[in-house]
Amino acid sequence: MKVVADRERCEGHGLCADAAPEIYDLDEDAIVVLRYSEEIPAELERKAEGGARVCPVAALRAL
Protein backbone atom coordinates (compact mmCIF):
# COMPACT_ATOMS: atom_id res chain seq x y z
CA MET A 1 0.00 0.00 0.00
CA LYS A 2 1.07 3.56 -0.77
CA VAL A 3 -0.40 6.83 0.45
CA VAL A 4 -0.79 9.88 -1.77
CA ALA A 5 -1.43 13.38 -0.41
CA ASP A 6 -2.86 16.34 -2.31
CA ARG A 7 -1.01 19.14 -0.55
CA GLU A 8 -2.88 21.77 -2.57
CA ARG A 9 -6.16 20.63 -1.05
CA CYS A 10 -4.84 20.05 2.51
CA GLU A 11 -6.26 22.63 4.97
CA GLY A 12 -4.10 21.68 7.94
CA HIS A 13 -6.75 20.29 10.29
CA GLY A 14 -4.26 17.62 11.35
CA LEU A 15 -6.78 14.84 11.99
CA CYS A 16 -4.65 12.41 9.93
CA ALA A 17 -1.64 13.05 12.15
CA ASP A 18 -3.81 12.55 15.26
CA ALA A 19 -5.15 9.25 13.94
CA ALA A 20 -1.92 7.87 12.49
CA PRO A 21 1.20 9.79 13.57
CA GLU A 22 3.37 6.93 12.24
CA ILE A 23 2.28 7.84 8.70
CA TYR A 24 1.33 11.52 8.65
CA ASP A 25 3.09 14.63 9.90
CA LEU A 26 2.45 18.35 9.39
CA ASP A 27 5.03 20.86 8.16
CA GLU A 28 5.61 24.37 9.49
CA ASP A 29 2.57 25.64 7.56
CA ALA A 30 0.44 22.80 8.99
CA ILE A 31 0.30 21.09 5.60
CA VAL A 32 0.46 17.29 5.53
CA VAL A 33 3.80 15.51 5.01
CA LEU A 34 4.05 11.76 4.44
CA ARG A 35 6.60 9.79 6.44
CA TYR A 36 6.71 7.07 3.75
CA SER A 37 7.13 7.99 0.10
CA GLU A 38 7.28 4.31 -0.87
CA GLU A 39 5.44 1.19 0.32
CA ILE A 40 3.99 1.40 3.81
CA PRO A 41 4.94 -1.46 6.17
CA ALA A 42 2.14 -4.04 6.20
CA GLU A 43 1.48 -3.63 9.93
CA LEU A 44 0.71 0.07 9.42
CA GLU A 45 -1.68 -0.28 6.47
CA ARG A 46 -4.87 -0.11 8.51
CA LYS A 47 -3.66 2.96 10.35
CA ALA A 48 -2.73 4.58 7.07
CA GLU A 49 -6.24 3.96 5.73
CA GLY A 50 -7.81 5.21 8.93
CA GLY A 51 -5.76 8.40 8.85
CA ALA A 52 -6.69 8.98 5.20
CA ARG A 53 -10.38 8.53 5.85
CA VAL A 54 -10.69 11.17 8.58
CA CYS A 55 -9.47 13.95 6.28
CA PRO A 56 -12.45 16.32 5.99
CA VAL A 57 -11.40 17.48 2.53
CA ALA A 58 -10.50 14.01 1.22
CA ALA A 59 -6.95 15.11 0.39
CA LEU A 60 -5.46 11.69 1.19
CA ARG A 61 -5.67 8.44 -0.76
CA ALA A 62 -4.45 5.00 0.25
CA LEU A 63 -3.66 3.04 -2.92
Place this chain on the structure above:
Amino acid sequence: MRSSELRHVVVAGGSVAAMTAAQTLRMEGFDGIITMLSEEERSPYTRVPLSKERLADIATDDDLQLATPSDVDLHLQLCMPATALDPVAQLVRTPAGDLSYDGLVIATGARARRLAPELDELVLRQLEDCHLLQERLSAARSLLVVGGGFLGMEVASTAAGLGLDVTVVDVVPPLDRLLGPLVAGRVRKAAQAQGVRLVVAESGIGLVGDRGGKRVRGAMTGDGRFFGGDVVLTAAGDVPNSSWLGRSGLSLSNGAVVVDPHGRVDAASFPNVVAVGDVAVTRLGDGRETRTATWTNAVEQAGTAVRSLLHGEEASPYRPADYFWTHQFGLDIKLVGSPGPSGQPTTSRIDPVSGGTLLVWQPAANRPAPTAVTINHPMRPAKLRRMFAATRTQIAG
Protein backbone atom coordinates in the same frame (compact mmCIF):
# COMPACT_ATOMS: atom_id res chain seq x y z
CA MET B 1 -19.88 -7.92 25.77
CA ARG B 2 -16.29 -8.55 24.71
CA SER B 3 -14.82 -8.61 21.24
CA SER B 4 -14.48 -12.40 21.37
CA GLU B 5 -18.28 -12.69 21.54
CA LEU B 6 -18.92 -10.39 18.60
CA ARG B 7 -19.05 -12.05 15.20
CA HIS B 8 -21.23 -9.68 13.19
CA VAL B 9 -21.42 -5.91 13.69
CA VAL B 10 -23.99 -3.86 11.79
CA VAL B 11 -23.16 -0.19 11.21
CA ALA B 12 -26.32 1.74 10.31
CA GLY B 13 -25.20 4.78 8.30
CA GLY B 14 -22.81 5.66 5.51
CA SER B 15 -20.93 8.80 6.36
CA VAL B 16 -17.72 9.61 8.21
CA ALA B 17 -18.99 8.47 11.64
CA ALA B 18 -20.00 5.10 10.16
CA MET B 19 -16.73 4.72 8.24
CA THR B 20 -14.65 5.65 11.28
CA ALA B 21 -16.61 3.14 13.39
CA ALA B 22 -15.87 0.36 10.89
CA GLN B 23 -12.21 1.35 10.71
CA THR B 24 -11.88 1.46 14.51
CA LEU B 25 -13.42 -2.01 14.83
CA ARG B 26 -10.58 -3.35 12.70
CA MET B 27 -7.85 -1.29 14.35
CA GLU B 28 -8.99 -2.65 17.72
CA GLY B 29 -8.70 -6.23 16.50
CA PHE B 30 -12.29 -7.17 15.60
CA ASP B 31 -12.00 -9.77 12.83
CA GLY B 32 -15.65 -10.69 12.25
CA ILE B 33 -18.05 -9.40 9.62
CA ILE B 34 -19.08 -5.74 9.34
CA THR B 35 -22.22 -4.80 7.42
CA MET B 36 -22.68 -1.11 6.66
CA LEU B 37 -26.17 0.05 5.69
CA SER B 38 -26.20 3.36 3.80
CA GLU B 39 -29.37 4.92 2.44
CA GLU B 40 -27.38 6.95 -0.08
CA GLU B 41 -26.68 5.69 -3.58
CA ARG B 42 -23.06 6.85 -3.48
CA SER B 43 -20.24 5.36 -1.48
CA PRO B 44 -19.28 7.54 1.49
CA TYR B 45 -18.06 11.06 0.74
CA THR B 46 -17.22 14.19 2.70
CA ARG B 47 -19.91 16.87 2.97
CA VAL B 48 -17.47 19.52 4.17
CA PRO B 49 -16.75 20.96 0.65
CA LEU B 50 -20.42 21.03 -0.42
CA SER B 51 -20.86 24.66 0.63
CA LYS B 52 -17.44 25.70 -0.67
CA GLU B 53 -15.18 24.01 -3.25
CA ARG B 54 -17.86 21.71 -4.68
CA LEU B 55 -20.46 24.46 -4.98
CA ALA B 56 -17.91 26.73 -6.66
CA ASP B 57 -17.03 23.84 -9.03
CA ILE B 58 -13.39 23.84 -7.94
CA ALA B 59 -13.76 20.26 -6.68
CA THR B 60 -15.52 17.42 -8.53
CA ASP B 61 -17.82 14.71 -7.13
CA ASP B 62 -14.88 12.28 -7.28
CA ASP B 63 -12.71 14.61 -5.19
CA LEU B 64 -15.19 14.19 -2.31
CA GLN B 65 -15.02 10.39 -2.11
CA LEU B 66 -13.69 8.98 1.13
CA ALA B 67 -11.15 6.20 0.73
CA THR B 68 -12.99 2.89 0.36
CA PRO B 69 -11.60 0.23 2.66
CA SER B 70 -9.55 -2.60 1.21
CA ASP B 71 -11.23 -4.81 3.84
CA VAL B 72 -12.88 -7.87 2.26
CA ASP B 73 -15.12 -8.60 5.26
CA LEU B 74 -16.70 -5.16 5.19
CA HIS B 75 -19.96 -5.25 3.27
CA LEU B 76 -21.05 -1.76 2.29
CA GLN B 77 -24.67 -1.83 1.11
CA LEU B 78 -25.85 1.29 -0.71
CA CYS B 79 -29.52 2.36 -1.12
CA MET B 80 -30.13 0.15 1.90
CA PRO B 81 -31.52 2.16 4.84
CA ALA B 82 -32.12 0.63 8.25
CA THR B 83 -35.90 1.02 8.65
CA ALA B 84 -36.54 -0.39 12.14
CA LEU B 85 -34.73 -1.82 15.17
CA ASP B 86 -35.64 -4.51 17.68
CA PRO B 87 -32.83 -4.37 20.27
CA VAL B 88 -34.26 -7.31 22.26
CA ALA B 89 -34.26 -9.70 19.29
CA GLN B 90 -31.06 -7.97 17.98
CA LEU B 91 -32.56 -7.36 14.56
CA VAL B 92 -32.29 -4.44 12.14
CA ARG B 93 -34.99 -4.24 9.49
CA THR B 94 -34.02 -3.25 5.92
CA PRO B 95 -35.89 -3.19 2.58
CA ALA B 96 -34.14 -6.50 1.82
CA GLY B 97 -35.24 -8.22 5.03
CA ASP B 98 -34.17 -8.51 8.66
CA LEU B 99 -30.52 -8.58 9.62
CA SER B 100 -29.36 -10.03 12.92
CA TYR B 101 -26.35 -8.55 14.73
CA ASP B 102 -24.13 -9.15 17.75
CA GLY B 103 -23.12 -5.51 17.89
CA LEU B 104 -24.83 -2.43 16.44
CA VAL B 105 -23.44 1.05 15.71
CA ILE B 106 -26.18 3.61 15.06
CA ALA B 107 -24.66 6.28 12.79
CA THR B 108 -27.58 7.43 10.64
CA GLY B 109 -26.63 11.10 10.89
CA ALA B 110 -28.99 14.02 10.41
CA ARG B 111 -30.87 15.77 7.64
CA ALA B 112 -31.40 19.45 6.93
CA ARG B 113 -34.10 21.16 8.95
CA ARG B 114 -36.93 22.51 6.79
CA LEU B 115 -38.97 25.56 7.71
CA ALA B 116 -41.90 25.10 5.30
CA PRO B 117 -42.50 21.45 4.36
CA GLU B 118 -45.42 22.45 2.13
CA LEU B 119 -43.06 24.37 -0.18
CA ASP B 120 -40.27 23.19 -2.52
CA GLU B 121 -37.58 24.30 -0.16
CA LEU B 122 -33.91 24.19 -1.16
CA VAL B 123 -31.53 22.85 1.49
CA LEU B 124 -27.88 21.74 1.41
CA ARG B 125 -26.91 18.49 3.07
CA GLN B 126 -26.22 15.85 0.42
CA LEU B 127 -24.34 15.92 -2.85
CA GLU B 128 -27.62 15.90 -4.80
CA ASP B 129 -28.69 19.07 -2.94
CA CYS B 130 -25.42 20.67 -4.02
CA HIS B 131 -26.00 19.76 -7.68
CA LEU B 132 -29.49 21.26 -7.61
CA LEU B 133 -28.36 24.45 -5.85
CA GLN B 134 -25.52 24.84 -8.35
CA GLU B 135 -27.93 24.48 -11.27
CA ARG B 136 -30.34 27.06 -9.81
CA LEU B 137 -27.54 29.52 -9.01
CA SER B 138 -26.18 29.32 -12.56
CA ALA B 139 -29.44 30.84 -13.82
CA ALA B 140 -29.87 33.37 -10.98
CA ARG B 141 -28.76 36.88 -10.17
CA SER B 142 -29.64 36.89 -6.47
CA LEU B 143 -29.55 34.49 -3.54
CA LEU B 144 -31.36 34.72 -0.22
CA VAL B 145 -29.95 32.52 2.56
CA VAL B 146 -32.24 31.90 5.52
CA GLY B 147 -29.94 31.08 8.44
CA GLY B 148 -26.53 32.62 9.21
CA GLY B 149 -24.67 29.69 10.76
CA PHE B 150 -21.50 28.20 9.28
CA LEU B 151 -23.32 26.51 6.40
CA GLY B 152 -25.43 29.53 5.42
CA MET B 153 -22.52 31.96 5.60
CA GLU B 154 -20.20 29.63 3.66
CA VAL B 155 -22.78 29.37 0.87
CA ALA B 156 -23.20 33.16 0.96
CA SER B 157 -19.43 33.52 0.58
CA THR B 158 -19.27 31.08 -2.35
CA ALA B 159 -22.24 32.72 -4.09
CA ALA B 160 -20.78 36.21 -3.64
CA GLY B 161 -17.58 34.89 -5.20
CA LEU B 162 -19.64 33.67 -8.16
CA GLY B 163 -20.94 37.21 -8.65
CA LEU B 164 -24.42 36.86 -7.15
CA ASP B 165 -26.22 39.49 -5.16
CA VAL B 166 -26.50 37.82 -1.72
CA THR B 167 -28.64 38.49 1.36
CA VAL B 168 -28.51 36.48 4.61
CA VAL B 169 -31.34 36.69 7.16
CA ASP B 170 -31.29 35.24 10.66
CA VAL B 171 -32.92 35.92 14.02
CA VAL B 172 -29.53 36.43 15.70
CA PRO B 173 -26.29 38.05 14.45
CA PRO B 174 -24.65 35.50 12.12
CA LEU B 175 -21.89 33.34 13.66
CA ASP B 176 -22.03 34.88 17.17
CA ARG B 177 -23.00 31.64 18.89
CA LEU B 178 -19.97 29.64 17.77
CA LEU B 179 -17.31 32.28 17.12
CA GLY B 180 -18.25 34.91 19.72
CA PRO B 181 -18.99 38.57 18.90
CA LEU B 182 -15.40 39.69 18.22
CA VAL B 183 -14.47 37.10 15.59
CA ALA B 184 -18.02 36.87 14.19
CA GLY B 185 -18.01 40.66 13.82
CA ARG B 186 -14.80 40.50 11.82
CA VAL B 187 -16.31 37.88 9.47
CA ARG B 188 -19.52 39.92 9.07
CA LYS B 189 -17.44 42.95 8.14
CA ALA B 190 -15.61 40.89 5.50
CA ALA B 191 -18.97 39.65 4.19
CA GLN B 192 -20.35 43.17 3.92
CA ALA B 193 -17.16 44.36 2.23
CA GLN B 194 -17.90 41.76 -0.45
CA GLY B 195 -21.38 43.15 -0.95
CA VAL B 196 -23.36 40.67 1.15
CA ARG B 197 -26.36 42.13 2.93
CA LEU B 198 -26.85 40.77 6.50
CA VAL B 199 -30.27 41.15 8.09
CA VAL B 200 -31.02 40.34 11.75
CA ALA B 201 -34.74 39.91 12.39
CA GLU B 202 -35.31 39.29 16.09
CA SER B 203 -39.06 39.23 15.38
CA GLY B 204 -38.74 35.91 13.55
CA ILE B 205 -38.61 34.78 9.91
CA GLY B 206 -41.05 32.80 7.75
CA LEU B 207 -40.69 31.59 4.16
CA VAL B 208 -43.00 32.99 1.49
CA GLY B 209 -44.10 30.87 -1.48
CA ASP B 210 -45.33 31.84 -4.94
CA ARG B 211 -49.02 32.54 -5.08
CA GLY B 212 -50.61 29.18 -5.90
CA GLY B 213 -47.21 27.58 -6.45
CA LYS B 214 -44.67 25.76 -4.33
CA ARG B 215 -41.56 27.77 -5.21
CA VAL B 216 -40.03 29.74 -2.33
CA ARG B 217 -39.68 33.36 -3.44
CA GLY B 218 -38.50 34.99 -0.24
CA ALA B 219 -38.79 35.43 3.49
CA MET B 220 -40.96 37.69 5.64
CA THR B 221 -39.80 38.92 9.04
CA GLY B 222 -42.13 39.11 12.04
CA ASP B 223 -42.19 42.90 11.75
CA GLY B 224 -43.35 42.74 8.13
CA ARG B 225 -40.18 43.21 6.07
CA PHE B 226 -39.94 41.10 2.90
CA PHE B 227 -36.66 39.87 1.39
CA GLY B 228 -36.68 38.09 -1.95
CA GLY B 229 -34.22 36.15 -4.09
CA ASP B 230 -34.12 34.35 -7.43
CA VAL B 231 -32.93 31.41 -5.33
CA VAL B 232 -33.80 30.93 -1.64
CA LEU B 233 -31.78 28.48 0.47
CA THR B 234 -32.79 27.31 3.93
CA ALA B 235 -29.73 26.77 6.16
CA ALA B 236 -31.45 26.41 9.51
CA GLY B 237 -29.63 23.55 11.18
CA ASP B 238 -30.23 19.83 11.17
CA VAL B 239 -32.57 17.15 12.50
CA PRO B 240 -31.32 13.70 13.64
CA ASN B 241 -32.29 10.76 11.40
CA SER B 242 -33.97 8.72 14.12
CA SER B 243 -37.49 8.04 12.79
CA TRP B 244 -36.49 4.42 12.11
CA LEU B 245 -35.94 4.01 15.88
CA GLY B 246 -39.46 5.14 16.76
CA ARG B 247 -40.60 1.76 18.05
CA SER B 248 -37.24 0.49 19.29
CA GLY B 249 -37.78 1.69 22.85
CA LEU B 250 -34.48 3.60 22.78
CA SER B 251 -34.49 6.92 24.60
CA LEU B 252 -34.58 10.02 22.35
CA SER B 253 -34.08 13.68 23.26
CA ASN B 254 -35.17 16.26 20.67
CA GLY B 255 -34.99 13.45 18.16
CA ALA B 256 -31.41 12.44 19.00
CA VAL B 257 -30.48 9.04 20.46
CA VAL B 258 -29.39 9.49 24.07
CA VAL B 259 -26.08 7.82 24.88
CA ASP B 260 -23.85 7.65 27.96
CA PRO B 261 -20.26 8.97 27.88
CA HIS B 262 -19.17 5.59 26.44
CA GLY B 263 -21.58 5.96 23.51
CA ARG B 264 -23.96 3.24 24.76
CA VAL B 265 -27.72 3.64 24.38
CA ASP B 266 -28.52 1.51 27.45
CA ALA B 267 -25.56 -0.05 29.24
CA ALA B 268 -27.71 -2.36 31.40
CA SER B 269 -30.11 -3.80 28.81
CA PHE B 270 -28.30 -3.36 25.48
CA PRO B 271 -24.55 -3.04 26.06
CA ASN B 272 -24.00 -4.10 22.44
CA VAL B 273 -25.68 -1.03 20.92
CA VAL B 274 -23.87 2.31 20.54
CA ALA B 275 -24.78 5.54 18.71
CA VAL B 276 -22.32 8.04 17.25
CA GLY B 277 -22.15 11.25 15.23
CA ASP B 278 -24.96 13.67 14.40
CA VAL B 279 -27.73 11.21 15.37
CA ALA B 280 -26.51 10.98 18.99
CA VAL B 281 -26.71 13.24 22.03
CA THR B 282 -24.43 12.49 25.00
CA ARG B 283 -25.81 12.64 28.53
CA LEU B 284 -22.86 13.54 30.72
CA GLY B 285 -22.35 12.46 34.33
CA ASP B 286 -23.99 15.64 35.67
CA GLY B 287 -27.10 15.14 33.52
CA ARG B 288 -26.26 17.81 30.95
CA GLU B 289 -26.81 16.81 27.34
CA THR B 290 -24.34 17.71 24.62
CA ARG B 291 -24.68 17.27 20.88
CA THR B 292 -21.95 18.59 18.59
CA ALA B 293 -22.71 18.08 14.92
CA THR B 294 -19.18 18.54 13.58
CA TRP B 295 -16.78 16.41 11.57
CA THR B 296 -14.23 16.21 14.41
CA ASN B 297 -16.90 15.11 16.83
CA ALA B 298 -18.17 12.36 14.53
CA VAL B 299 -14.64 10.99 14.23
CA GLU B 300 -13.83 11.13 17.96
CA GLN B 301 -17.19 9.78 19.07
CA ALA B 302 -17.06 6.86 16.65
CA GLY B 303 -13.66 5.84 18.04
CA THR B 304 -14.82 6.07 21.66
CA ALA B 305 -18.06 4.17 21.14
CA VAL B 306 -16.50 1.31 19.20
CA ARG B 307 -13.81 0.85 21.84
CA SER B 308 -16.52 0.61 24.50
CA LEU B 309 -18.44 -1.87 22.33
CA LEU B 310 -15.34 -4.06 22.21
CA HIS B 311 -13.78 -3.45 25.63
CA GLY B 312 -16.66 -2.21 27.86
CA GLU B 313 -15.96 0.22 30.71
CA GLU B 314 -12.19 -0.16 30.36
CA ALA B 315 -12.33 2.06 27.28
CA SER B 316 -11.87 5.73 28.06
CA PRO B 317 -15.05 7.81 27.98
CA TYR B 318 -15.88 10.47 25.45
CA ARG B 319 -14.92 14.10 25.85
CA PRO B 320 -16.85 16.54 23.68
CA ALA B 321 -14.72 17.49 20.69
CA ASP B 322 -13.45 21.02 20.96
CA TYR B 323 -12.20 21.81 17.49
CA PHE B 324 -14.05 23.23 14.50
CA TRP B 325 -13.33 25.51 11.59
CA THR B 326 -14.87 27.51 8.78
CA HIS B 327 -13.59 29.13 5.62
CA GLN B 328 -15.47 32.10 4.22
CA PHE B 329 -14.94 35.56 2.75
CA GLY B 330 -11.20 34.98 2.52
CA LEU B 331 -10.92 34.14 6.21
CA ASP B 332 -9.67 30.74 7.33
CA ILE B 333 -10.88 30.39 10.91
CA LYS B 334 -10.08 27.59 13.35
CA LEU B 335 -11.36 27.41 16.92
CA VAL B 336 -10.07 25.17 19.72
CA GLY B 337 -11.71 25.10 23.15
CA SER B 338 -14.99 26.62 24.41
CA PRO B 339 -17.14 27.99 21.59
CA GLY B 340 -18.48 31.56 21.55
CA PRO B 341 -15.75 33.43 23.50
CA SER B 342 -16.95 36.80 24.78
CA GLY B 343 -15.10 39.86 26.03
CA GLN B 344 -11.60 40.87 25.07
CA PRO B 345 -9.03 38.14 24.38
CA THR B 346 -6.19 37.83 26.90
CA THR B 347 -3.66 37.33 24.11
CA SER B 348 -3.66 38.72 20.59
CA ARG B 349 -0.73 38.00 18.30
CA ILE B 350 -0.03 38.70 14.64
CA ASP B 351 2.16 36.25 12.73
CA PRO B 352 4.83 38.36 11.00
CA VAL B 353 5.08 36.08 7.96
CA SER B 354 1.44 35.32 7.14
CA GLY B 355 -0.13 38.37 8.78
CA GLY B 356 -2.56 35.96 10.43
CA THR B 357 -4.05 36.49 13.89
CA LEU B 358 -3.97 34.25 16.97
CA LEU B 359 -6.41 35.10 19.75
CA VAL B 360 -6.59 33.40 23.15
CA TRP B 361 -9.24 33.77 25.86
CA GLN B 362 -8.41 32.35 29.29
CA PRO B 363 -11.18 30.48 31.13
CA ALA B 364 -13.89 32.66 32.68
CA ALA B 365 -16.80 32.03 35.02
CA ASN B 366 -19.14 31.09 32.18
CA ARG B 367 -16.45 29.31 30.16
CA PRO B 368 -14.61 26.45 31.86
CA ALA B 369 -12.01 25.91 29.12
CA PRO B 370 -9.77 28.40 27.36
CA THR B 371 -10.45 29.28 23.72
CA ALA B 372 -8.01 29.89 20.92
CA VAL B 373 -8.98 31.21 17.52
CA THR B 374 -6.70 31.50 14.52
CA ILE B 375 -7.58 33.67 11.53
CA ASN B 376 -5.44 33.02 8.42
CA HIS B 377 -2.71 31.89 10.82
CA PRO B 378 -0.49 28.83 10.22
CA MET B 379 -0.59 27.52 13.84
CA ARG B 380 -1.61 23.87 13.81
CA PRO B 381 -4.85 23.03 15.60
CA ALA B 382 -3.11 19.95 17.00
CA LYS B 383 -0.48 22.20 18.59
CA LEU B 384 -3.14 24.45 20.10
CA ARG B 385 -4.95 21.46 21.52
CA ARG B 386 -1.78 20.11 23.10
CA MET B 387 -1.11 23.51 24.64
CA PHE B 388 -4.59 23.49 26.17
CA ALA B 389 -4.29 19.92 27.43
CA ALA B 390 -1.19 21.04 29.36
CA THR B 391 -3.10 24.00 30.82
CA ARG B 392 -5.90 21.73 31.97
CA THR B 393 -3.44 19.37 33.67
CA GLN B 394 -1.86 22.28 35.51
CA ILE B 395 -5.27 23.47 36.72
CA ALA B 396 -6.19 19.95 37.83
CA GLY B 397 -2.82 19.48 39.56
